[in-house]
Structure formats: structure tokens, C-alpha cells
Amino acid sequence: MIDWLMVEHFKKEEFTCKCGCGLNNINDDVVYMLDTARQWANIPFKINCGCRCKKHNKDVGGVTDSAHTKGLAVDISTPSDSVRFSIVSALLKVGFKRVLLYDTFIHCDMDLSKPNPILIIMK
Ligand SMILES: [Zn+2]
Structure with a gap:
């Protein structure tokens, strides 16, 4: 169980499924x-x-086996190149092993059943 009081910058709701179903199986790590x-x-x-x-x-x-369905992935908005730089560097530094770069967001996940470590530019 995640101790949300220990999480400084995020609220649990930010990770809840967007369809309104209420699913939130986000991984602690x-x-x-x-x-x-x-x-x-x-x-x-x-x-x-x-x-x-x-x-x-x-x-x-999403792909059938999406890491999002396992609570292992997040997409983070990247409104500029400098923001993308700052976020990617921090994600790599903290140990995320799978980072996919899209035009306007970054997908990062810890689904280690998938190829890793990888950094992919998505087209
Ligand atoms: Zn849902």
C-alpha cells in the first residue's frame, strides 16, 4: 500500500483511470x-x-498488454523542449528503465516484462 502522506508532489487521484471507472492500481515504486x-x-x-x-x-x-493497465506506467505532459529535457533527465536518474518520447508527452513505465532499458522516440 502506498502511504500517500509520504508522497510530496502527487495526489492519488492524478493516477486514477480517466474513464470514470475509479480504477487505481498504480504501483508503489x-x-x-x-x-x-x-x-x-x-x-x-x-x-x-x-x-x-x-x-x-x-x-x-493502447496496446493490449499496456503497462498502464498494470499500474506501471504514466504519461507526463511536455509543453516544451526544455521541460522534456528536465523530466527525461530526472526519470533516467531515478531509474526508470523504459522511456518513450512523444511530441507532447513522455510515457515512462517500469513493466520489466517488456524490453529494457530503452529510450525510444515515437513517431
Ligand atoms: Zn476505466
Whole structure:
């Protein structure tokens, strides 16, 4: 169980499935690592997407085995190149092993059943 009082920069709700189903199976280590990364980056992390139920994952076009459905992934908004730099450096420093870069957000996850370590530029 996550002790949310120990998490300085995020609220539990930020990781809840966006479809309204209420699912929140976010992984403890992912939250603690993210909190440390956020501390180091010293800029706000806007979580676009955390947990996803199977239905929502399908609705948004996620892959069947998405790390989002396992509570192991987050997408973080990146409004500029300098913000992307700060967030990526912090994520790598804190030990995230899977980082996928999109135009407007970063996907990072700790689903180590998938190839890692990887840094991919998504097109
Ligand atoms: Zn849902």
C-alpha cells in the first residue's frame, strides 16, 4: 500500500483511470520514483494518464498488454523542449528503465516484462 502522506508532489487521484471507472492500481515504486524525479526536476509534472482499465485502454488505442493497465506506467505532459529535457533527465536518474518520447508527452513505465532499458522516440 502506498502511504500517500509520504508522497510530496502527487495526489492519488492524478493516477486514477480517466474513464470514470475509479480504477487505481498504480504501483508503489512507480509513485515513489516519480515523486523523487519530480523533486529533482523541480518543475511540475502533469500526469496525462496513469492507470487504465481494459476498456479505457482499448478506447484510447493502447496496446493490449499496456503497462498502464498494470499500474506501471504514466504519461507526463511536455509543453516544451526544455521541460522534456528536465523530466527525461530526472526519470533516467531515478531509474526508470523504459522511456518513450512523444511530441507532447513522455510515457515512462517500469513493466520489466517488456524490453529494457530503452529510450525510444515515437513517431
Ligand atoms: Zn476505466
